[in-house]
Amino acid sequence: MGKYTREDILRLIREEDIQFIRMQFTDIFGQLKNVAITASQIGRALDGEIMMDGSSIEGFVRVEESDQYLRPDLDTFAVLPWRPQYGKVARLICDVYNPDGTSFVGDPRGVLKRALRQAEDMGFTFNAGPELEFFLFQTDEDGRPTTRTSDEAGYFDLGPLDHGESTRREICLCLEEMGFEIEASHHEVAAGQHEIDFKYTGALRSADNIMTFKLAVKTLAQKNGLHATFMPKPVANAAGSGMHVNMSLFRDGENAFYDPADPRQLSPLAYQFIAGLLDHVPGFCALTNPLVNSYKRLVPGYEAPCCVAWSTGNRSALIRIPTPRGRGTRVELRSPDPSCNPYLTFAACLTAGLDGIRRGLTPPPEITENLYEMSPAALAAQGVPLLPNSLEAALNALEADGTVTAALGPHVAAQYLTGKRREWEEYRSQVSQWELEKYLVTY
Template sequence: MSGFSKEDILRMVQEEDVQFIRMQFTDIFGQMKNVAVSVSQLERALNNQIMLDGSSIEGFVRIEESDQCLWPDLNTFAVLPWRPQYGKVARLICDVHNPDGASFSGDPRNVLKRVVKRAADMGFTFNVGPEMEFFLFQTDGEGNPTTVTGDQAGYFDLGPLDHGEGTRREICLALEAMGLEVEASHHEVSAGQHEIDMKYADAMKAADGIMTFKLAVKTMAQKNGLHATFMPKPVFGAAGSGMHVNMSLFRDGKNAFYDETDARKLSPLAYHFIAGLLAHADGFCAVTNPLVNSYKRLVSGYEAPNCLAWSSSNRSALVRIPSPRGQDTRVELRSPDPSCNPYLALAVCLAAGLDGIERELTPPEETVENLYTMDADSLRRHGIANLPATLEEAVFAMEADRVVTDALGPHVTGQYIAGKQREWAEYRTQVTAWELGKYLVTY
C-alpha cells in the first residue's frame, strides 16, 4: 500500500491496537537503528519531532553538531507480525534531517534519493529485484551462534533434509504480512544456506525491503533457536552468500532495456548500462562487498563472480542477462553480498549504469566460457580483468572513481572510507588460526 496520510496512520494504529512505534533508520555501514516511542508520542513522531544524537551513530556527525531529527516515511508503516498481539509494535522507516529541516547528507536513504532523482530527470524509473542468501546456524547451550547447520541439504532440497524449511516459511509469511511480495524461496547449495527472492520494486522500496528482510530473518531465526547470518563467507570450503541484484530502467511505463529487433533482445540503453556497471565495478566494490570477509567469497569455484565480464546466459560472469524479455528484461549484477548497505549499493549501481548511458559506453564482447575454469593466462588473453582481491584494494579503487564518490557525496565517502580503512588495519594485525597452523611449528 502507499499514499498514507497522518490521519491514516493514526487510524490504523488505533484499529490495530498498536502501543509502540519503532522509528527506524540505517547508518552508513548498513546497521539498522531505531528510536522507539509509545503511542502517546505518535503525533510528535508524525510531525518530525523525534530527535536523535547523531554523534552516537558511526559516520553521522560530530559531538558539537549532534542533534538530528527523524522524518518518518508514512508509506513504510507496518505492524511487526512477530511481536505480541497485545500491545502491538509497528515501524516507520525514517529519513534523517538536520535541525533546520535540510536533508542530512550522510543519510543513506538521502544518498539513494539523489541518484534516483537523477534517473528521473533523465526520464527513468529504476526497478530492483534482490535475491537474498543467508545461513541458518544452530546455537550452543548459552545461545551463542555456531557454524553447525544441522542439515546436509543442497540446491532445492526439501525436508526432512532441509532443517530450515519451517523457519524459511515463517520468514516468508512475516514478510508478506508486512506488505513485501516474495517470489520464491529455496534451500541453497551449501548446508544450512537459504535464498528468498523478492519481487522487483522501485529502488527505494526495494532498499527498504532489504532492510526489513534482514530484520525479519534474524528475528524469526532467533525465535526458533537458530542464528541467521548475512556474513558473506562464514564457512571455509562452502559457497558464500550473495545478494544478486536484478535491475531495469522503465520509461513511460515500458522497459527501456528491451528491443525486439536486437539479436539478444536488448536495447542500446541496456548495453550502455552494462558497460557502465563493468566500468565502475572496481570502484563500487567496496560498497557492494563491504567486509574483509566479502573477498573470501569472490573467488573461483564457489559460484561467485570475480571477473569483469558479462554474458546473456553464463552464470560465472559478473553481469548476466536472465532469459525473460519484454517487460521483464533485466540486468543481474551477481557480485554484491547481503552485508552491504542496500541504499548505498543501489545508489552506486544506478550511478554506474547512468554514466554508461550518458557516455554511451560499449561493453566488451560477451563471455560464453566458464570463467571459473579459466586460469590467469586465459583471462589475460581474453582481456578480462579481476575484481579487487581485498577490501584494501577495493577502497583504493573507490577513492579513484569519481562517479562512485560523487554518487555517495563527500560526507558519506569520507566517513565510509575512513571506517573501512580502520576495519582493514584491524584485520591485518590479527594472527589467525591458519597462520598458527601453517607457521608455528615449521618456523
C-alpha cells in the same frame, strides 16, 4: 498518491491496539537503527519532531552538531507480525534531517534518493530486485551462535533434510503479512544456506525491503533457537552468500532495456548501462562487498564472480542477462553480498549505469565460456580484468573513482573510507588460527 495518510496511520494505531512504534533508519555501514516511541508520541513522530543524537551513530556527525530529526516515510508503516498480538509494535522507516530542516547529507537513504532524482531528470525510473542468501546455524547452550548445522540438504532439497525449512516458511509468511510479494524460497547449495526472493520494485522501496527482510530473518531465527547470518563466507570450503541484484530502467511505463529488433533483444540503453556497470564495478566493489570476509567469497570454485565480464546466459559472468524479455528485461549483477548497505549499493549501481548511458559506452564482447574454468593466461588473452581481491584494494579503487564518490557525496565517501580502512587495519594486525597451524611449529 501515497499508500498511507497521516489520518490512516493514526486510525490504524487506534484500531490495531499498537502501543510501540519503532522509528527506523540505517547508518552508512548498513546497520539498522531505531528510536522507539509509545503510541502517545505518534503525533510528534508524524510531524518529524523525534530527535536523536547523530554523534552516537558511526559516520554521522560530530558531538558539537549532534541533534538530528527523524522524518518518517508514511508509506513504510507496517505492524511487526512477530511481536505480541496485544500491545502491538509497528515501524516507520525514516529519513534523517538537520535541525534547519535540510536533509542530512550522511543519510544513506538520502544518497539513494539523490541518485534516483538524477535518473528521473533523464526520464527514467529505476527498479531493483534482490536475491538474498543467508545461513541458519545452531546456537550453543548459552545461546551464542556457532557455525554448526544439523542440516544435510543441498540445492532445492526439502524436509526432512532441510532442517531450516519451517523457519524459512515462517519468515515468508511474516513478510507477506508486511506486504512483501514472495516469489520463491528454497534451500541453497551449502548446508544451512537458504534463499528467499521477493518481487522487484522501485529501488528505494526495494532497499527498505532488504533492511526489513534482514530484521525479520534474524528475529524469527532467534525465536526458533537458531542464528541467522548474512556474513558472506561464514564457512571455509563451502559456498558463500550472495545478493544478486536485478536492475531495470523504465521510461514512459515501458522497459527501456528491451528492443525486439536486437539479436539479444536488448536496447542500446541496456548495452550502455552494462558498460557503465563494468567500467565502475571496481570503484563500487567496496560498497557491494564491504567486509574483509566479502573477498573470501569472491574466489574461484564457489560460483561467485571473480572476473569483470558479462553474458546473456553465462552464470559465471559478473553481469548476466536473465532469459525474460519484454517488461521483464533486466541486468543481473552477481557480485554484491547481503552484508552491503542496500541504499549505497543501489545508488552506486544506478550512477554507474547512468554514466554509461551519458557517455554512450559500449561493453566489451560477451564472454560465453565458463569463466570459472579459464586460466589467468586465457583471461588475460581476452582482456578480462579481475575484481578487487581484498577490501584494501576495493577501498583504493573506490577512492580513485570520482563518479562513485560523487554519488555518495563528500561526507559519506570520507566517513566510509575512514571506517572501512580502520576495519582493514584491524584485520591486518590479527594472527589467525591458520597462521598458527601453518607456521608455529615449522618456524
